[in-house]
Amino acid sequence: MTSPLFPLLADSSPGLIEQIGLFFREGGVFMILLGVTSVVAVAAILFKFLTLSRQRIVPDELVHDVEGFESRIRDGRVGPILESFEKGESALARLCAAAVRQRGKPQSEIADAVQSMARAEIVRLHSGMTAIDVVISVAPLLGLLGTASGLVVVFSGLESDADWLMITAGIGRALKTTIVGMAIAVPAIIAQGFFQRKIDTYAARLEVLLTSLAHVCERSPRLGEVQPGRAD
Secondary structure (H helix, E strand, O other): OOOOHHHHHHHHHHHHHHHHHHHHHOOOHHHHHHHHHHHHHHHHHHHHHHHOOHHHHOOHHHHHHHHOHHHHHHHOOOHHHHHHHHHOOOHHHHHHHHHHOOOOOOHHHHHHHHHHHHHHHHHHHOOOHHHHHHHHHHHHHHHHHHHHHHHHHHHHOOOOOOOHHHHHHHHHHHOHHHHHHHHHHHHHHHHHHHHHHHHHHHHHHHHHHHHHHHHHHHOOOOHHHOOOOOOO
16 A cells, blocks of 8 residues: 655655745846855855865874984984975974074074064965955845845835735745845855864974974074984
């Protein structure tokens, strides 16, 4: 015996799809623009998830090497660490390489060299954030613009004997673009706060590690005499 649930689902599914399609069609051209905005938001968020991974910024293994850098110098086992710095596979590695190249110089000169490189790395960390910022600003405005244009059409035909039920339905349709615009902006705002927090945390961690490394480089004028190929 066939359960009555399955015919019910079969009848309601097309209706639901049609309602969703009608919802977006009634938004007109502004709904298309909001769709493009949502694609940009998703792409930017995915891009930031990939580029702000710990392995790309402050990999745990390299953090351990930097923290034990001075002891490695005393033991003569610094060669492999220098090689990992020069590969530049992470932000920490690139900044450490800039510091090590200034070894033996006063700490102020080392700090200046690292800060110059750090500014470039901070710009790299913020890449993609501009797109999220634009989405946060543009999505609600597109939604409001779509609503305003819909209301203009509704009220332009307003007469003394107007059908108020039709006018109410028209206002409801006009408000749909505002709903979609807000629905796009809210996740983008959450993502922006999350990514900005990660960037600030990484920046603080890099500053601590590089300050410690700068002190070691200042006290190690003969660091360059270590053979890079020397094994642990």
